[in-house]
Every structure is written in C-alpha cells, then in structure tokens.
Amino acid sequence: MHPIDRSIVQPALDRFLNREVYLHLETTNGAYAAHRQESKMTVGAYIRNGRISFIRGTITGEGPYRVGLKMQDGWVYAEGLTDFDLGQEGKLLLAGHDEEGRLAVALELSMEPFEL
Amino acid sequence: MGQHILVVFPHPDDETFGCGGTLALFAKSGIPITYICGTLGQMGRNMGNPFFANRETLSKIREAELEKACKAIGIQHLIKLGLRDKTIEFEDPEPIVNRIEQILREVQPSLVLTHYPGYAVHPDHNALGELTIKAVSRLSTQDRPTIYAHAFARNCQDVIGPPDIVNDISAVADVKCAAILAHRSQSQVMFPRDNKTEVNEPTKNAYSHMLQRESFWTYRCF
Numbered sequence A: 001m002h003p004i005d006r007s008i009v010q011p012a013l014d015r016f017l018n019r020e021v022y023l024h025l026e027t028t029n030g031a032y033a034a035h036r037q038e039s040k041m042t043v044g045a046y047i048r049n050g051r052i053s054f055i056r057g058t059i060t061g062e063g064p065y066r067v068g069l070k071m072q073d074g075w076v077y078a079e080g081l082t083d084f085d086l087g088q089e090g091k092l093l094l095a096g097h098d099e100e101g102r103l104a105v106a107l108e109l110s111m112e113p114f115e116l
Numbered sequence B: 001m002g003q004h005i006l007v008v009f010p011h012p013d014d015e016t017f018g019c020g021g022t023l024a025l026f027a028k029s030g031i032p033i034t035y036i037c038g039t040l041g042q043m044g045r046n047m048g049n050p051f052f053a054n055r056e057t058l059s060k061i062r063e064a065e066l067e068k069a070c071k072a073i074g075i076q077h078l079i080k081l082g083l084r085d086k087t088i089e090f091e092d093p094e095p096i097v098n099r100i101e102q103i104l105r106e107v108q109p110s111l112v113l114t115h116y117p118g119y120a121v122h123p124d125h126n127a128l129g130e131l132t133i134k135a136v137s138r139l140s141t142q143d144r145p146t147i148y149a150h151a152f153a154r155n156c157q158d159v160i161g162p163p164d165i166v167n168d169i170s171a172v173a174d175v176k177c178a179a180i181l182a183h184r185s186q187s188q189v190m191f192p193r194d195n196k197t198e199v200n201e202p203t204k205n206a207y208s209h210m211l212q213r214e215s216f217w218t219y220r221c222f
Ligand SMILES: [Zn+2]
Pocket: B010, B011, B014, B122, B125
C-alpha cells in the first residue's frame, strides 16, 4: 500500500459510481485490546462482500482521510484512512494504520466478490 | 499405541506463541505431530512493522508463514480446516466436531493440545477448544488422549487454579524464536527490529518469558 494521495484515490472511487459493487468495511482495535488493557473494550465490526451502489463518493481531509459514499437510501462512512492500494484489477483498498502499522479501519471496493 | 501429538488451534501462530517450545521438545525426541489449524488468520490487524501485508494479501502471507513455522518447530503434518477468522463460534458446530473426531480416529494421538474453553481470550480460541474437547469426549474412555489445555485469560488462575504442567523450554528457545520470526507479519510489531543487528530480538524485551516456560492445564473430560 502507499500513503493516500487524494488525486489518485478520488478518480479511483469514481470508477465505482452507479455500479453494483462489493464492499469490505471494517474497524477494529484488536482482538486482545481488553486483554492487554489497551482499552476497556475489545471493539470491532466488519462487513465482507456487502453489495452496494453509490451515487456520490468522496475522499476528504488532510490525512488521515475520510470517505463517504452516498447511496440512494443511505451512507457508507470511514475515517482514519491513511493508505491505499490499486494493485489488483477492479479493486480499491483503503486502510488506516496506527503508528505500529496495525490496521484500525479498512474500506475496500471491488467489482468482483472478495475472497472468503 | 505409539506416541503422537495432535494440536488444534484456530490461527497460524497459536502453535508457536503458546506451545512452540513444548512442540519442539516433542519433535526433537522423535514424536510425530499433527496440527489442525482452523483458519488463516485472515482478519488479524498486524500487517508487519513497517506493514507489508494488507487485508486481501494477509491470508496468503500467513499461510506461508505458518508452513515456515511448522518446519522450524518440526510439525510434519498440517491440516487446514478452511474456516474463517473470527467466525468459528458462529458456525454450525456439528460438521467441525465430526471432522476433528474423524482425524482423532485416524491419528490416534496420545496427547491433544488445544485452548482451554472460556479462558483463552479470543472467541475463536474458546470455540475451537470447546469443539475439540467435544470431539475427544466422543471417543470411548480408554481411547481418549490426554488433553493439555492452554489458557491465558487474566483471571484464569483464580478460577481454574495454577497450571499442572509447566515445561522448561529454554533448551529449545532458539527453535521457538525461529518460529516466532517465521510469523513475521504478526511478530514484527511485538519485537521491533534491532537496527544494529537487523534481526528481531525477542530475548531482550518483555516477551522473554515466552522463551523460558510454557504452561498447560490437563483437561478432564466427562
Ligand atoms: Zn489465536
């Protein structure tokens, strides 16, 4: 992955506009957050291969970045994004990493289902 | 019946951090080891430090790391169950118990290593430990292997008492160290690179106890 460059990520988001696409959306503070007493709670959520279609998709912020995808009937939102990857055909990977390189948030779009 | 160890854990690296030394000692004395690994740790948040994996490449990277670690420890037979990280507790238990039972009957282990249900922190650990114990309890009493259960929840000793098996693994610390380093994507964040030697040095930090001792609770199934 590479540090986010909005001038690359914005057109990449636009390529998914108004199409039926697959979404991976995730946030986590680590399975051992409470055990290691880094936090009171272990918190995480993910959606893998949610099918969505969005009519407007925007990346904002000065880093870490935010992305909002406006759908006909709702929103997809992620903040804390730091890095992107366009290395796989038909996929845009966005993730937020902490200072130790650990993933804290991910928002990914794909024309094809993500691998299970 | 000859000795044979069956190890059942959900994530690549569980075999290393929790019991890599114990397994290395068994392997050194010529006892065969079969490892059933439940998932590929697809949802781990450690991506290396500096990170070199991403959510979509992590499973392949961890699969390769797992094979390297098994080689280091001396695990000859690896069975991947193909489950998905963080989902074991939500699966229909029956097919998984059946699969483990079938492997138990084939391998006829003298000892099974798994997580102690309820005291192993990660929901996948607790779930697969429970399924494994369920599978063992389907065997007739005389065919049942001994079970070493691994527990590390903060409060666990208050409830289940002290571990009855404490292995000194210092003689194979280098082997465990090699297995830890094989799990690069997961261990780099724990053992930051020493700039002078360009190698990770687990011995010099807070995790050094992991290279000295490993503890288990003998689990009685009814
Ligand atoms: Zn684990």
